[in-house]
Amino acid sequence: MATFFGEVLSVYSRAVEEDEEDDMTNENEEDEQIRREIEEKRSVDVRWLSQTDGGSLPCSDLIIAVGPNATGFISAYVLSSGGWPAVGWVSLWNERSRGSGRTDTAPAPGEPSCVLYRQKQVLICQCSCYVAEDQLFQWTEKVFGCVQARGLSVTVLSDCSAAEYRTSDYLSGSSTPFLRCLKTSVHTGPVACPPLEPPNISCGLAAAVLSHCQVQRIPAVLYQCFSDVLQPDSLTMQAYGAAVSAILKLNQSPGAEVLQKFTRVSEVQSNLYT
Numbered sequence: 001m002a003t004f005f006g007e008v009l010s011v012y013s014r015a016v017e018e019d020e021e022d023d024m025t026n027e028n029e030e031d032e033q034i035r036r037e038i039e040e041k042r043s044v045d046v047r048w049l050s051q052t053d054g055g056s057l058p059c060s061d062l063i064i065a066v067g068p069n070a071t072g073f074i075s076a077y078v079l080s081s082g083g084w085p086a087v088g089w090v091s092l093w094n095e096r097s098r099g100s101g102r103t104d105t106a107p108a109p110g111e112p113s114c115v116l117y118r119q120k121q122v123l124i125c126q127c128s129c130y131v132a133e134d135q136l137f138q139w140t141e142k143v144f145g146c147v148q149a150r151g152l153s154v155t156v157l158s159d160c161s162a163a164e165y166r167t168s169d170y171l172s173g174s175s176t177p178f179l180r181c182l183k184t185s186v187h188t189g190p191v192a193c194p195p196l197e198p199p200n201i202s203c204g205l206a207a208a209v210l211s212h213c214q215v216q217r218i219p220a221v222l223y224q225c226f227s228d229v230l231q232p233d234s235l236t237m238q239a240y241g242a243a244v245s246a247i248l249k250l251n252q253s254p255g256a257e258v259l260q261k262f263t264r265v266s267e268v269q270s271n272l273y274t
Contacts, residue, residue: 056147060121154221166200178239202222
């Protein structure tokens with residue numbers, strides 16, 4: 001449109017503006033709906049096998065095992081002795097942990113999961129499933145929300161590849177497996193190994209648990225077992241014994257049949273064509 005002075009002005013249709021606003025509103029509503037569905041699907045919850053369990057459990061020690069060797073150690077050296085009933089599990093779903101997302105059904109034996117076991121004042125969380133980065137905060141909040149923080153002491157057992165260990169000295173294969181630890185500032189008790197040297201770091205669920213305990217001023221120590229064996233093996237499992245010997249009465253010599261259930265024998269294969 002041109003004015004009397006020849007100036008050209010843009011003309012907008014009110015109907016077009018309203019249509020664009022409606023489209024943007026619909027898109028925002030759809031985005032919010034999709035976001036809510038994703039958040040709901042990826043939510044983390046603690047489920048109890050008995051209606052009497054739940055709330056804030058009185059607990060003196062919480063032991064969290066993360067990784068195949070850490071969880072294998074708990075199975076072979078602790079749970080195999082009996083007296084550790086499963087009391088609940090942590091349900092979650094992500095791209096790498098699908099089965100544990102069935103919120104109303106306990107995980108099947110051998111299925112990746114986070115199962116809770118209890119004996120007197122000790123609670124064990126055996127985590128064999130992957131917890132995604134966006135679920136770490138939820139996991140710590142939900143699990144620690146179920147136990148009384150007063151008088152609580154936390155021990156975390158976590159697997160780590162020896163290839164990730166940074167040291168100025170040569171590290172031979174005969175030196176592995178070995179333990180290193182990190183602890184919160186309020187943890188004053190003895191530890192079973194030297195501290196983790198910088199620039200080495202911890203990550204994943206183990207680091208999230210330790211960070212939560214640091215913020216909440218809960219005495220906690222994280223034991224990282226560095227091993228050059230990626231699959232569960234008896235030697236790496238044994239390395240965790242010193243970390244929990246003061247808390248648990250361990251099965252010092254589990255039978256061969258027991259160890260065989262939780263270890264895998266890998267055959268050495270040649271890279272040469274035959």
